[in-house]
Amino acid sequence: MGKEDGRDQKGVTVKKSENFSEWYIQALTKSEFIDYTDVSGCFVFMPAAYAAWQAVTEAVDSRFKADGIEDVYFPLLIPEKLLLKEKEHFEGFVPEVAWVTQSGSTKLEERLAIRPTSEVLMYKSYSRWIRSWRDLPLRFNQWNNVVRWEFKHPTPFIRTREFLWNEGHSVFATEKEAEAERDVILKIYQDVLRDYLALPGIAGTKSRKETFPGAVNSYSIEHVMPDGWALQGPDFHSDGQNFAKAFEIKFLDKDGNSQYAFQNTYAITTRELGVMVAVHGDDKGLILPPKLAYIQVVIVPIYRKEAVEAVRKAVEEAYRLLKRNYRVRLDDREGYSPGFKFSEWELRGVPIRIEIGPRDAGNGKVIIVRRDTGEKRETNAADADKAVAETLELIHNELYKRAETMLKSSVHAADGYDAFKKILFEKGGIIHAPWCGDQACEDKIKEETGAKITNIPFEQEKNAAKCIYCGKEAKEAANFAKSY
Amino acid sequence: MGKEDGRDQKGVTVKKSENFSEWYIQALTKSEFIDYTDVSGCFVFMPAAYAAWQAVTEAVDSRFKADGIEDVYFPLLIPEKLLLKEKEHFEGFVPEVAWVTQSGSTKLEERLAIRPTSEVLMYKSYSRWIRSWRDLPLRFNQWNNVVRWEFKHPTPFIRTREFLWNEGHSVFATEKEAEAERDVILKIYQDVLRDYLALPGIAGTKSRKETFPGAVNSYSIEHVMPDGWALQGPDFHSDGQNFAKAFEIKFLDKDGNSQYAFQNTYAITTRELGVMVAVHGDDKGLILPPKLAYIQVVIVPIYRKEAVEAVRKAVEEAYRLLKRNYRVRLDDREGYSPGFKFSEWELRGVPIRIEIGPRDAGNGKVIIVRRDTGEKRETNAADADKAVAETLELIHNELYKRAETMLKSSVHAADGYDAFKKILFEKGGIIHAPWCGDQACEDKIKEETGAKITNIPFEQEKNAAKCIYCGKEAKEAANFAKSY
Numbered sequence: 006m007g008k009e010d011g012r013d014q015k016g017v018t019v020k021k022s023e024n025f026s027e028w029y030i031q032a033l034t035k036s037e038f039i040d041y042t043d044v045s046g047c048f049v050f051m052p053a054a055y056a057a058w059q060a061v062t063e064a065v066d067s068r069f070k071a072d073g074i075e076d077v078y079f080p081l082l083i084p085e086k087l088l089l090k091e092k093e094h095f096e097g098f099v100p101e102v103a104w105v106t107q108s109g110s111t112k113l114e115e116r117l118a119i120r121p122t123s124e125v126l127m128y129k130s131y132s133r134w135i136r137s138w139r140d141l142p143l144r145f146n147q148w149n150n151v152v153r154w155e156f157k158h159p160t161p162f163i164r165t166r167e168f169l170w171n172e173g174h175s176v177f178a179t180e181k182e183a184e185a186e187r188d189v190i191l192k193i194y195q196d197v198l199r200d201y202l203a204l205p206g207i208a209g210t211k212s213r214k215e216t217f218p219g220a221v222n223s224y225s226i227e228h229v230m231p232d233g234w235a236l237q238g239p240d241f242h243s244d245g246q247n248f249a250k251a252f253e254i255k256f257l258d259k260d261g262n263s264q265y266a267f268q269n270t271y272a273i274t275t276r277e278l279g280v281m282v283a284v285h286g287d288d289k290g291l292i293l294p295p296k297l298a299y300i301q302v303v304i305v306p307i308y309r310k311e312a313v314e315a316v317r318k319a320v321e322e323a324y325r326l327l328k329r330n331y332r333v334r335l336d337d338r339e340g341y342s343p344g345f346k347f348s349e350w351e352l353r354g355v356p357i358r359i360e361i362g363p364r365d366a367g368n369g370k371v372i373i374v375r376r377d378t379g380e381k382r383e384t385n386a387a388d389a390d391k392a393v394a395e396t397l398e399l400i401h402n403e404l405y406k407r408a409e410t411m412l413k414s415s416v417h418a419a420d421g422y423d424a425f426k427k428i429l430f431e432k433g434g435i436i437h438a439p440w441c442g443d444q445a446c447e448d449k450i451k452e453e454t455g456a457k458i459t460n461i462p463f464e465q466e467k468n469a470a471k472c473i474y475c476g477k478e479a480k481e482a483a484n485f486a487k488s489y
Numbered sequence: 490m491g492k493e494d495g496r497d498q499k500g501v502t503v504k505k506s507e508n509f510s511e512w513y514i515q516a517l518t519k520s521e522f523i524d525y526t527d528v529s530g531c532f533v534f535m536p537a538a539y540a541a542w543q544a545v546t547e548a549v550d551s552r553f554k555a556d557g558i559e560d561v562y563f564p565l566l567i568p569e570k571l572l573l574k575e576k577e578h579f580e581g582f583v584p585e586v587a588w589v590t591q592s593g594s595t596k597l598e599e600r601l602a603i604r605p606t607s608e609v610l611m612y613k614s615y616s617r618w619i620r621s622w623r624d625l626p627l628r629f630n631q632w633n634n635v636v637r638w639e640f641k642h643p644t645p646f647i648r649t650r651e652f653l654w655n656e657g658h659s660v661f662a663t664e665k666e667a668e669a670e671r672d673v674i675l676k677i678y679q680d681v682l683r684d685y686l687a688l689p690g691i692a693g694t695k696s697r698k699e700t701f702p703g704a705v706n707s708y709s710i711e712h713v714m715p716d717g718w719a720l721q722g723p724d725f726h727s728d729g730q731n732f733a734k735a736f737e738i739k740f741l742d743k744d745g746n747s748q749y750a751f752q753n754t755y756a757i758t759t760r761e762l763g764v765m766v767a768v769h770g771d772d773k774g775l776i777l778p779p780k781l782a783y784i785q786v787v788i789v790p791i792y793r794k795e796a797v798e799a800v801r802k803a804v805e806e807a808y809r810l811l812k813r814n815y816r817v818r819l820d821d822r823e824g825y826s827p828g829f830k831f832s833e834w835e836l837r838g839v840p841i842r843i844e845i846g847p848r849d850a851g852n853g854k855v856i857i858v859r860r861d862t863g864e865k866r867e868t869n870a871a872d873a874d875k876a877v878a879e880t881l882e883l884i885h886n887e888l889y890k891r892a893e894t895m896l897k898s899s900v901h902a903a904d905g906y907d908a909f910k911k912i913l914f915e916k917g918g919i920i921h922a923p924w925c926g927d928q929a930c931e932d933k934i935k936e937e938t939g940a941k942i943t944n945i946p947f948e949q950e951k952n953a954a955k956c957i958y959c960g961k962e963a964k965e966a967a968n969f970a971k972s973y
Contacts, residue, residue, distance in 0.1 A: 042610060043571055047564035049614060055560045076539045080531035081634055081651050082587070087527055100593035103566070105603065108638035109584035119589065119603070126526060130533060139822070145536070150565055150634065154592035167565050338623070
């Protein structure tokens, strides 16, 4: 789908800082990272997007497996009666369920839900599979697609009617073991966010109000988008014995006593690709973190009449050398100027561009250009492999550092409610503020400002000891923000 | 899900040769390779099954990518009006479509089909994406789940309402290029079947009657199941310009003329896991080919009072040594006899069992036992790594050879219609017989014997020159069989 004679090549036409939401859509579509279809609220993952998701799943999955988690696959469709079994959990999903009511021209006897999540189906099986302490822990995970028919304005990756994710569902004999899993999983998610997506996040506990239906405690990693709104990333839910009681997931302990098991659930979704694009991109388009970049290096020859052969030879040599270790594209399309090609690969977010012109070819040099900073570095062609490795690492590290700086500068402390509102309305971002722990205050703040508690971060800053809203003694400091 | 005190351990209770279909279900469920749920016609891929499918997808996907095929992901749901666009293609799927008609409590304005296959959705996009010869070839593939609401008796992997697969959809500028892709894709499928699943197959062209709706020619790799029925494996369809015309997939050639493109589609599905289980298993249960085996080696200690410590040390050493290169399980569960454990791992199809008892520990030996033959081999503990590598390779090669011998012995030549019927009813399998190429004969044979043409194999045996049915001059020899 290269650009074509008759077709305009247009980069992103709005500035990220001026109109983030329009920039986001243009950056995604013009770079051919995604495309729309006739299916409302859904979209196509183009090769670069799907490759990035594959890399995320491989990174997460290998860490899951190293920790003893096993992958399974449960059916897409869930009979209605099963969904009604755990009403508290399911109620939140009811308005969003896509129902299959017909097969061919036959009306089904019972409606089938396309899974919005698989608790009920999996736990029905778990209750049959688990009999004794010997069957525990049971730690199964699925990589699949789910459908939630949201009616809010859909946004690719961020809010879509179908998305891809992992859903982990563990069962333990004791509360202590179940709780120990939380740190393991959150660390895996944070490691992959940092090491692959170059994204930081704020880990913490959800407030009671924001806890997942059916869970005892929910935990999340929260991002801040460039528009100052927070966005929830991966999450982890301690279910206690709630589902175990609803689904009769019991086991005989070593003494022969029947006990309810303890459960956890956790997920990372394709939403992260949206955060990655939003946080790293710039006015020229995407900037893909090197490990997830579908193409890591693009080589663009700059031909001049006098040295076509020398340049051709040099680019081919560079291509041969680099393709052993990197995902490299040699852009030798005819009929396009180097400048046109530069813009296209910048739009697509390829981390490194290598330029080779007649003078470089003559001197055995190549020019390495960084997508993130535009910085150019001349290096000997023979050393290109090493230089590319260093540059990719540098880009990754600096993307992360930049994202971390942005995140930190988006978190503000507030000691009083006036200051809170001033920061929220003037700067946006997350406000770390003391809270009494009472839902009444949380509700009031939401009502008056639109900000909710994203989470109560594990890392607490020292704050005043009085609740930002009611002035009573604060239990902890919570993070408040307007949130996607 | 280990077996438990209160629970019977029962192996497969029927012989594969006596009651194949019952054996197949028992082998799959008792080994915990799959399990059923409340969803009719669907089932759970347990860890060993899902791991095998992951290994198949990785093997196929890496070969696809090396050939320039890119992965994408299109939405699960397809609006009805799009499906009606290509009626000839879609007609066959209509009775099997699962329709989403409601979201939450709201009736949808337009019904949405859960994809039974994605041609219509993808090709609508292709018609927008492809403008000129520069955009070609376009070779996209998806790994996803599809739903076909079949009403025939469901059989895990073989006939299920949801299955997992790849769907490749390529577009080329010329018929010649499109045709060249066929051999590449069929070779990839055959290589992976041989090198991972240890399965042979018979490649050939489908008869006109059996050609995929919308395709010009269909090609398949056919298996023979232990009950003598044929089963279609991976397939490839040359679509010519049929879809291009229906979806207006046109491009400007180098001379500026507008032309319809040429397309192919191809797929391998989770059905192959069923073939793998059916072909390799025996009366004790599964026999998993080493490369797809979730656990490749199980180490079972044989404790005797006098040498518990020595045995424990020896098994732990073997485990440490082997786990660097293989997927190893150390079965040190207490309360189970070695014999119980042997049976369980045999049922699950683990290719190699290593036994270490007091005498072995004392002599620095281990016993390597092959799942496929039961053969035992004593080796120095220090050489276990090499011995395991050799044995796994041997098992793979012999499983393949055995399957190939079975397949070959299931293919019979017939020169006359009486001989044809005699072989079909007495032996089953595939009958390679001369055919005039006329659908009337194909229909009659189907009607009278139940056998259809599986394919017209690329490798033709010399046969009599007269059509098996009408006696007119034969165009070629076709493979006839009763088929799943």
